[in-house]
Amino acid sequence: MIIQALTLTLRLAIMVSAILLVIGIPLAYWLAFSRRRWKFLVEAIVSLPIVLPPTVLGFYVLVAVGPFTPLGRWYQALTGHSLAFTFEGLVLGSVLYSLPFAVQPMATSFAAIDGKLLDASALLGASRWRTFWRIVLPLGLPGVLTGLVLSFAHTLGEFGVVLMIGGNIPGATQTVSILIYDQVQALDYATANRTALILLLLCFTMLAILYGLRRHGGRNLWEWR
Amino acid sequence: MIIQALTLTLRLAIMVSAILLVIGIPLAYWLAFSRRRWKFLVEAIVSLPIVLPPTVLGFYVLVAVGPFTPLGRWYQALTGHSLAFTFEGLVLGSVLYSLPFAVQPMATSFAAIDGKLLDASALLGASRWRTFWRIVLPLGLPGVLTGLVLSFAHTLGEFGVVLMIGGNIPGATQTVSILIYDQVQALDYATANRTALILLLLCFTMLAILYGLRRHGGRNLWEWR
Amino acid sequence: TQDITVAAASDLNYALKDLAARFEKKTGGKVTLSFGSSGNLYSQIQGGAPYDLFFSADVAYPQKLAVAGLVESSSLRTYAIGHLVLWVPNGSSLDPQRLEMNLLLQPSVQHIAIANPQHAPYGRAAMAALEHFGLKDKVASKLVFGENISQAAQFVQSGNAQAGLIALSLAVSPAMKDSGRYWELPADSYPELQQGVAVLSASKHKPAAKAFLDYVLSAEGATVLEQYGFRVPPGK
Amino acid sequence: MSDAATSPPGEQLTVRVQKRFRGESDSQFTLEVQLAVAGGFTILFGASGAGKSTLLDCIAGLQTPDEGTIAIGETILFDSQSRVNLPPSRRSVAYLLQSLALFPHMTVEQNVQYGLASLNKADRDARSGDVLESFRISSLVQRRPNEISAGERQRVALARALVTLPRVLLLDEPLTALDAVTKARILDDLRAWNRRHRIPILYVTHDREEVFALGESAIVLEEGRIVAQGSPHEVLQRPQSETVAQLAGFENIFDCSMTGSHPEYGTMTCRIAGSTLDLEVPLVRVNVSLPLRVGIRAGDILLASSKPQGLSARNVVDGTITSLEQRDMKVIAVVTCGPAFEVHLTLGARESLQLKPGARVWLVVKTYSCHVLQ
Amino acid sequence: MSDAATSPPGEQLTVRVQKRFRGESDSQFTLEVQLAVAGGFTILFGASGAGKSTLLDCIAGLQTPDEGTIAIGETILFDSQSRVNLPPSRRSVAYLLQSLALFPHMTVEQNVQYGLASLNKADRDARSGDVLESFRISSLVQRRPNEISAGERQRVALARALVTLPRVLLLDEPLTALDAVTKARILDDLRAWNRRHRIPILYVTHDREEVFALGESAIVLEEGRIVAQGSPHEVLQRPQSETVAQLAGFENIFDCSMTGSHPEYGTMTCRIAGSTLDLEVPLVRVNVSLPLRVGIRAGDILLASSKPQGLSARNVVDGTITSLEQRDMKVIAVVTCGPAFEVHLTLGARESLQLKPGARVWLVVKTYSCHVLQ
Ligand SMILES: Nc1ncnc2c1ncn2[C@@H]1O[C@H](COP(=O)(O)OP(=O)(O)OP(=O)(O)O)[C@@H](O)[C@H]1O
Ligand SMILES: Nc1ncnc2c1ncn2[C@@H]1O[C@H](COP(=O)(O)OP(=O)(O)OP(=O)(O)O)[C@@H](O)[C@H]1O
Ligand SMILES: [Mg+2]
Numbered sequence A, B: 001m002i003i004q005a006l007t008l009t010l011r012l013a014i015m016v017s018a019i020l021l022v023i024g025i026p027l028a029y030w031l032a033f034s035r036r037r038w039k040f041l042v043e044a045i046v047s048l049p050i051v052l053p054p055t056v057l058g059f060y061v062l063v064a065v066g067p068f069t070p071l072g073r074w075y076q077a078l079t080g081h082s083l084a085f086t087f088e089g090l091v092l093g094s095v096l097y098s099l100p101f102a103v104q105p106m107a108t109s110f111a112a113i114d115g116k117l118l119d120a121s122a123l124l125g126a127s128r129w130r131t132f133w134r135i136v137l138p139l140g141l142p143g144v145l146t147g148l149v150l151s152f153a154h155t156l157g158e159f160g161v162v163l164m165i166g167g168n169i170p171g172a173t174q175t176v177s178i179l180i181y182d183q184v185q186a187l188d189y190a191t192a193n194r195t196a197l198i199l200l201l202l203c204f205t206m207l208a209i210l211y212g213l214r215r216h217g218g219r220n221l222w223e224w225r
Numbered sequence C: 001t002q003d004i005t006v007a008a009a010s011d012l013n014y015a016l017k018d019l020a021a022r023f024e025k026k027t028g029g030k031v032t033l034s035f036g037s038s039g040n041l042y043s044q045i046q047g048g049a050p051y052d053l054f055f056s057a058d059v060a061y062p063q064k065l066a067v068a069g070l071v072e073s074s075s076l077r078t079y080a081i082g083h084l085v086l087w088v089p090n091g092s093s094l095d096p097q098r099l100e101m102n103l104l105l106q107p108s109v110q111h112i113a114i115a116n117p118q119h120a121p122y123g124r125a126a127m128a129a130l131e132h133f134g135l136k137d138k139v140a141s142k143l144v145f146g147e148n149i150s151q152a153a154q155f156v157q158s159g160n161a162q163a164g165l166i167a168l169s170l171a172v173s174p175a176m177k178d179s180g181r182y183w184e185l186p187a188d189s190y191p192e193l194q195q196g197v198a199v200l201s202a203s204k205h206k207p208a209a210k211a212f213l214d215y216v217l218s219a220e221g222a223t224v225l226e227q228y229g230f231r232v233p234p235g236k
Numbered sequence D, E: 001m002s003d004a005a006t007s008p009p010g011e012q013l014t015v016r017v018q019k020r021f022r023g024e025s026d027s028q029f030t031l032e033v034q035l036a037v038a039g040g041f042t043i044l045f046g047a048s049g050a051g052k053s054t055l056l057d058c059i060a061g062l063q064t065p066d067e068g069t070i071a072i073g074e075t076i077l078f079d080s081q082s083r084v085n086l087p088p089s090r091r092s093v094a095y096l097l098q099s100l101a102l103f104p105h106m107t108v109e110q111n112v113q114y115g116l117a118s119l120n121k122a123d124r125d126a127r128s129g130d131v132l133e134s135f136r137i138s139s140l141v142q143r144r145p146n147e148i149s150a151g152e153r154q155r156v157a158l159a160r161a162l163v164t165l166p167r168v169l170l171l172d173e174p175l176t177a178l179d180a181v182t183k184a185r186i187l188d189d190l191r192a193w194n195r196r197h198r199i200p201i202l203y204v205t206h207d208r209e210e211v212f213a214l215g216e217s218a219i220v221l222e223e224g225r226i227v228a229q230g231s232p233h234e235v236l237q238r239p240q241s242e243t244v245a246q247l248a249g250f251e252n253i254f255d256c257s258m259t260g261s262h263p264e265y266g267t268m269t270c271r272i273a274g275s276t277l278d279l280e281v282p283l284v285r286v287n288v289s290l291p292l293r294v295g296i297r298a299g300d301i302l303l304a305s306s307k308p309q310g311l312s313a314r315n316v317v318d319g320t321i322t323s324l325e326q327r328d329m330k331v332i333a334v335v336t337c338g339p340a341f342e343v344h345l346t347l348g349a350r351e352s353l354q355l356k357p358g359a360r361v362w363l364v365v366k367t368y369s370c371h372v373l374q
């Protein structure tokens, strides 16, 4: 059961991190470099999901994707099933809830890049796209990494949204967090401790490897200062 | 009731943010500049609280501060009351749970500061302390701000830890998040929506003012690039 | 035989696991259990959750679902009646059997844990009992509220609350049985805690769901439930 | 860098811009220039803060002028009227920024090849290899910018700008951090490059040697305005403004008033203010009511230890050496004859004339060594 | 900056360091020097990449030497043996970094006053006001570094280093971005500052003018090693190594072999390889089996249009002008007489001698203008 939950959780966290990379980086880029007047409104909105209690956010998402809204009906018509209580639903909810943790550190890092380097890149004929890939992304990597670690860890730990949207179905939507939560709820502390310990050790190992890599081997990537 | 909960929540969030400033900034400074071999282990540990489900983290904290542990007994002897079900307990739990969200962006920003500037400061006879206040902190301000916004918002929204440690006592430990949660659980959606809306509007206004300030007036502080 | 998914209130954790295991052994059908607070489960069923059977901690939720047509009204049953106990941890010097509800007035009792009366059935029962004994106002400032009855139990069990009004099913559970003492409140001191069950209208495995429901309601099921601290409604 | 055939003259860069920085109450700076730059080196000369970098920034598109037009040949890069404003990446302008702006996370080689994305690897390597070789930095290709010296960084940045094939090249003090030998070598490379490409090159420098080594034409900027333009010799030898004069190295500048004019000889006489000393200077069309200034280079003044006879020089004045100081291979003498003149001599001259402080000497100044400024 | 009384000589900076950069396989750089710097300006001269900045970094404490000792007077800043390593903030060393490193979030004034935290506001303002005034940047005090020009930034950084009262001053190419006039003015300020403080000043420059304007002594670095040391004149006029010779500006360097020696006159004769031309040069103790080189500055060679008579100069050679080119105020002639000589002349000399390509001329080279290198 814990293996199943762990696999599911990792799949979820990796999926969510991947999606947050794909949507978070462009969003962070926009936040860092746009000169629109109303940018600050978007900045504020991006941070909003996390001020709601996760269960409540999950509840609203559940309602939004339910059969009584156009969105829900449209998705149902498209895929033949509802978003709720599926893995995709979990992904949606987690992405929404971890978005600020991913986007904000990335945007901060991007904005801190020396403007002269972006100028130099443009002067060498590089498109925005190339400048992004070759200059902004590598130099903003520490921020991207921070965003990823925070949202990855947060996805592992979050259970309010996941519980609400996923419905705690073992093998399908029961993540390790929910499992531990269940075990604590069942007052089965011994098992809960064991599960929590496994989760903590796993994450600790992953993080330690990541940070250790950054420090030692990964110099090429982000320790060029 | 909502006024009471709002006041309490804001007090909590401000208190937690303040404490995170005080302990997060030195920790971030250490993470950014220390050359200890085992730094990466600390980095990994700092991120660990968030991989646990909040309720479970709350439960562990509850056990830790309970009368059956030395820590709990020591605190009880010192203050005459237990940490559980008090405002201070909430603060402790929230600080623990929001720590990574505060520390990581700060550390990233600090580490990105051009080393030559720190050299220049030292060469002008500035102590580490002065260098920190006059160079590291102002130049790392975007990261500090990001860390603060994330942990502030997260404290507003978090309810698992708070519920567990606080015991949901109206006026004492019942935050807006818990209130909304209770209202949703009681199937009182209309009230829940209203409360959520108030919370969202309040936070949106605060964030918009903050980001707007940074953009327009606050140039002196952090838009010197 | 088909596999079914059962949504159940948290206080059924031990009882249902036992029942499901016995049922699986007997019939070979697989029962997947998904526990949660009844309120959450209710919201989820409204959202179209793919459960076959819903064991609630009260009857109000399944009744509301029946009105909405989300569960089959014909399958709606009361499968068990919950009991409230006054529980103190082993370390406590207070004796619930002797002091009964007056225990709550002892100065050493600073916090009393109950489930949230706004949405948890056991919370509502606890409040009613406090009112019944005329203690409601006297202890109001000592109350702390768990999200559900399990959290209320954790408050006392960890020693942070010195006493709690919790479900008998938890008090006799393996986790708590040896860590505290309890006194069972008289049944007339609070409204009967009827726990309702129903088959979901959207279930794709209704025969199997009904089979499991029948098993729970059978004499054998009743024995198991009793064993875990529930009483089975009379006339069944 | 082997093909030395001179390309035909290419397109011309035309600029007319106005750009104002609004200082915080106290100071304010306005750039207001109009210029056309043909193929080859045009030296941009001017005091620190004269607006040279700002002008280049506007051409490259890093700053937006308040008003004006910028075009390369027929291609309009910027036009405030028709609201054209090409981004820097589409201007085909290579620009060596004063701050270099090397990419800190890339190796020297990656930096230099950054602008060559459209070529295949072999061509890229060939192109960058040549430049790196001739700039003597090919041993550094695998290093990062923070692992090389300042002069090496400057050469990398120059190489990075040159390997692309731009339509206009802007170089903002590209050789300041280099020693004489390395600089001479790179100046040769730049001349060769220019012979092959003949694109407009705007070259900012404070170094008179570079001006004369490279300059086919020169522009002098003073407080955001062009005050002189022409060949380096024209600009620096016939300075019309005091800034240019100082830039051109006039150690002696005197306030004068006109005392007579001899149009038939093309000369006039001026009296140095506060003295009775008359100088014969070239005749120029001046407004007599305005004060005149005359600039004389210290190196253009001859000294003689006895009164010279039968010389073509018209200004011969006797005075006394009040100080004699050696600096570099140069002897700097100050001669007082009413006003004080600074005179630069060779070491040999000091020896052969046996000059000493206090000695009586004759100053010999040719008419055409006196430059009238206004 | 008014008090011009010369302070007594202060403490001495002594340095013995070894520092190696381990390059990625290809190249490797080792700094290995030992020097003592007394009060006053010591010029650090050397090609780009010679290790000048690395040496200053070690003294300031920004880089840690692998081995050695650094001390100011009696105070030990670094000692690898006793494991002393004072942090930069406690070394009392002011260091103008080549990269300037101005604080981007502070105004010019805040930058300059950063090192004056221990003074009260009035003193701070007075101290910084003086320097800013004399560096002509007092109108910029409220601007931030990104709002001023590169030369202005350089002056701010210099001011920031000078206002503190350090025990040692390190200046890494402090005046590169400045025009001649501003530079001359700041050189004056630096000289005045030096007269008042007399602390050891290590001054890196590539500019010979700065060397002679400031230098009381000079050190030449070549590939991390000191190859010459002494007064600027000693170092650059009697160069013992080819690098110094090139730095010192020997346009003419010839491979020679010794053909005779005249110890009684203090001279010897050398034949330029591949020719029959003999030069009389000063006698030096050389290893005859090694090839000799003789360097002659183009400016030290005289030209005569008819064979000169009764001159003290011993080397008189006739040749033909093969090219004649004007650069700046200088005429550069190439004269072939077997080997080719580069000769620098004034414009006046060209005129009076009526020099033309193809003309027959006599080269006159004094013995002591020939420098023997090995
Ligand atoms: N981190 C490093 N790793 C490897 N080599 C380095 C590193 N830093 C500097 N070097 C090399 O050390 C040598 C000396 O560098 P340094 O900066 O001291 O030169 P410099 O004399 O100041 O030159 P410049 O006049 O160009 O500023 C150079 O060849 C440089 O490439
Ligand atoms: N953002 C700005 N705001 C206000 N004034 C500015 C700004 N940027 C530059 N200036 C001023 O504009 C003038 C011209 O600056 P610019 O950088 O073009 O000078 P420059 O000729 O390149 O000088 P240098 O030789 O020192 O590099 C300077 O006086 C400078 O102080
Ligand atoms: Mg400039």
Ligand SMILES: [Mg+2]
Pocket (backbone or CB within 6 Å): D149, D150, D151, E052, E053, E054, E098, E172
């Ligand atoms: Mg250097």
